[in-house]
Amino acid sequence: MRVNVSVNGEPMAADDVWEGESLLxxxxxxxxxxxxxxACEQGECGSCTVYLDGTPVCACLVAAGQVExxxxxxxxxxxxxxxxxxxxxxxxxxxxxxxxxxTPGLIVQAHSLIESSPGVPDDAxxxxxxxxxxxxxxxxxxxxxxxxxxxxxxxxxxx
Amino acid sequence: MDFLRPLTWDEALxxxxxxPDATPIQGGTDVMVEINLDKGRPAALLxxxxxxxxxxxxxxxxxxxxxxxxTYARLIDELGSxxxxxxxxxxxxxxxxxxxxxxVAGNLGAASPAGDSHPPLLATGAIVEAESVRGTRMIPIxxxxxxxxxxxxxxxxxxxxxxxPVATGPQYFxxxxxxxxxxxxxxSFAIALHPEERRVGTGxxxxxxxxxxxxVAEDFLASELDWEGHRPLDPETALRFGEMVAAxxxxxxxxxxxxxxxxxxxxxxxxxxxxxxxxxxxxxxxA
Ligand SMILES: Cc1cc2nc3c(=O)[nH]c(=O)nc-3n(C[C@H](O)[C@H](O)[C@H](O)COP(=O)(O)OP(=O)(O)OC[C@H]3O[C@@H](n4cnc5c(N)ncnc54)[C@H](O)[C@@H]3O)c2cc1C
Ligand code: FES
Ligand code: FES
Numbered sequence: 001m002r003v004n005v006s007v008n009g010e011p012m013a014a015d016d017v018w019e020g021e022s023l024l025x026x027x028x029x030x031x032x033x034x035x036x037x038x039a040c041e042q043g044e045c046g047s048c049t050v051y052l053d054g055t056p057v058c059a060c061l062v063a064a065g066q067v068e069x070x071x072x073x074x075x076x077x078x079x080x081x082x083x084x085x086x087x088x089x090x091x092x093x094x095x096x097x098x099x100x101x102x103t104p105g106l107i108v109q110a111h112s113l114i115e116s117s118p119g120v121p122d123d124a125x126x127x128x129x130x131x132x133x134x135x136x137x138x139x140x141x142x143x144x145x146x147x148x149x150x151x152x153x154x155x156x157x158x159x
Numbered sequence: 160m161d162f163l164r165p166l167t168w169d170e171a172l173x174x175x176x177x178x179p180d181a182t183p184i185q186g187g188t189d190v191m192v193e194i195n196l197d198k199g200r201p202a203a204l205l206x207x208x209x210x211x212x213x214x215x216x217x218x219x220x221x222x223x224x225x226x227x228x229x230t231y232a233r234l235i236d237e238l239g240s241x242x243x244x245x246x247x248x249x250x251x252x253x254x255x256x257x258x259x260x261x262x263v264a265g266n267l268g269a270a271s272p273a274g275d276s277h278p279p280l281l282a283t284g285a286i287v288e289a290e291s292v293r294g295t296r297m298i299p300i301x302x303x304x305x306x307x308x309x310x311x312x313x314x315x316x317x318x319x320x321x322x323x324p325v326a327t328g329p330q331y332f333x334x335x336x337x338x339x340x341x342x343x344x345x346x347s348f349a350i351a352l353h354p355e356e357r358r359v360g361t362g363x364x365x366x367x368x369x370x371x372x373x374x375v376a377e378d379f380l381a382s383e384l385d386w387e388g389h390r391p392l393d394p395e396t397a398l399r400f401g402e403m404v405a406a407x408x409x410x411x412x413x414x415x416x417x418x419x420x421x422x423x424x425x426x427x428x429x430x431x432x433x434x435x436x437x438x439x440x441x442x443x444x445x446a
Contacts, residue, residue: 001162019160019204020194041195043188043257044341055232058256061191063184065162066208109256131340132254 005067007031008077017064024048024059026067027074035075035104039134046133049105050074056112058132075104078111087111090150091143098137106133110147120151161203168212168290171317174205176292179314181205185213185228186260188253189269213264213319221325224288227264227318234263242323244279244330244349251275251334254341264318267303270310270369273415277304277370278349278362279332286322291315297322304369328352329436329443333428334364335416345416348404348428352436357386361429366408366421376403376429384437388444392437400433401426 003014003026014030022041027033027050037047041060048059051073059072078085084092087107097103113121113129121129126147135143163181165171175181182201184190185208193199207213213228216238223241225234231249235258239246245263252258252266252275266274267287280300287298289312298311305311312318330351336342347364359377364370383396410421 019162020200022191022195042192043253046254046256049256055259056256057260058188060195061187061257061260063162063187063191063194063204063206065164065204066184066187066206068164068209128340129255132256 001065003064003068005069006071007033008073014064019063019065021064022060023050023052023062023064023067023072026064027059027072033074033076036108037101037104039101043132044134045102045105046109046130047102047105049108049133051108051112056109073108075107078107085111086153087114087146087150090146090153094142094146094149096138096142096146102133102135102137106130106135106143109133110143110150113147114151114154117151117155119155120148160200163203163205164209165205165207166209168210168319171205171207171210172290172292172315175317176315178203178205183207183268183317185262185265185268186230186257188257188261189265207317216320218325219322221327222322223325224320224322225263226320227262229262231258231261231263241325242279242283242330243326244282244332244351245276245323247330247332248275248279248334248347248349251332251336251342257341263321267310267318267321268312270304270308272307272367272369273344273347273365274370275332275334275344275347275364278347278364279330279351280321280323281362281370281372282330282349282351282360283323283326284360285324287318288320288322289313289316290319291317295319301372304371307368326351328354329439331432331435333432335424335428343415346408346410346421346425346428348425348432350429350432350436352384352440354386354440357381357384359384361404361407363404363408363425365415366410366425368409371407373404373407373429376400376407379403380433388441391441392434397430397433401430404429 039045039047181203213226216225266276285300289296332349334347335345344365346366349362351360359380361373405426410418
């Protein structure tokens with residue numbers, strides 16, 4: 001089947017999509033967007049997190065046909081080409097990236113947390129927001145640093 | 160595999176009547192895991208996302224009618240104060256990404272004994288509104304579960320909504336797992352006090368082939384409590400309540416836990432949730 005979907009603000013069409021295929025497969029294998037990562041395909045790791053109509057979801061658990069006519073934003077779409085979003089910049093500066101496999105999903109999820117927080121979220125809020133994103137390398141401390149840094153820059157200092 | 164995309168509820172019912180072998184998909188958080196891991200291929204997927212009728216909820220007198228498309232995230236945000244037990248259980252489901260997609264109707268469709276919405280639905284006496292082209296059926300929650308991962312929907316029926324009475328007293332949910340996030344319950348328990356009827360509701364999860372109530376424990380507690388709210392909870396009553404809840408379970412040993420551990424932890428959860436509920440109840444009465 002054919003799936004029409006807006007990805008990072010651009011209308012796109014994927015052809016020959018198998019009906020049981022996931023949005024993640026469509027993004028990576030049919031639309032040339034390998035940012036969202038495929039690790040578990042069962043919703044456990046969060047490395048495939050993308051925005052669907054503005055809400056972060058696991059792309060591996062969305063059936064391709066379910067995104068017909070909807071809006072998807074992937075990590076590639078958070079900033080204009082060649083630039084970095086504050087969250088991306090903070091991950092680099094804080095040393096929150098090691099192998100990098102978890103990074104795109106964490107960045108989208110952290111982006112959503114920061115967009116919906118009035119100021120700098122506290123540790124409990126950050127941990128809760130990132131509970132579905134696994135990282136096997138960093139031990140999470142630098143990731144928390146990166147989220148606090150990006151939140152402070154985007155939303156002003158903690159109140 | 161076919162992909163069916165009804166745009167309205169009537170169209171969804173007509174498609175399901177024509178294709179009783181089609182698997183409905185809402186949040187996909189159960190359906191897609193099965194497909195991705197190749198644990199069986201549905202003949203067709205019936206996508207309910209475009210059916211906007213399903214994403215609404217409404218209050219009809221003392222009952223909330225929650226459309227099958229209302230996600231856990233929305234239920235927590237929008238209905239948390241009206242349905243505290245179900246909201247507490249919803250907060251423990253998966254991760255934010257899972258709660259952004261997953262639904263109570265999907266939890267019912269999957270009918271896993273470990274599903275977190277079942278204990279509060281049992282404790283509050285919820286009703287599953289099932290519909291087909293033949294008409295609507297109101298299925299009391301106790302009659303919904305038919306066995307491990309089996310329910311009593313007919314092949315042409317879809318869940319339209321879940322009807323849950325607005326809380327009139329304290330409600331609590333408790334769940335045992337290996338960490339604080341992303342866990343399937345080892346076992347779980349929900350309590351609801353219904354002061355206007357001087358009745359107690361319970362729900363046990365992951366400790367029998369289906370989620371179930373503990374009716375003996377409910378009757379015992381209803382007769383022991385001081386519904387005027389003057390007396391503190393008798394520790395002996397709480398202990399016996401816990402034992403009776405545990406006695407209602409018939410758990411198995413599996414990878415998540417042993418049967419005897421489940422029985423033990425159910426007794427503890429029942430006692431603790433009762434303590435929280437009673438504190439809230441007497442606090443409210445005195446306020
Ligand atoms: C990483 C992860 C963590 C999870 N953690 C938990 C947890 O902590 N607790 C828990 O309880 N569950 C958990 N789950 C399981 C799942 O998220 C829940 O069961 C959820 O409620 C399913 O809802 P859904 O809308 O995604 O269902 P779907 O996957 O869309 O559907 C589930 C089932 O219900 C049927 N169905 C869906 N809608 C209807 C309808 N309207 N009428 C009839 N049948 C219908 C489907 O055909 C299917 O059989 C988890 C899943 C994942 C992937
Ligand atoms: S690949 Fe989607 S959650 Fe792991
Ligand atoms: S940096 Fe390697 S998994 Fe997170």
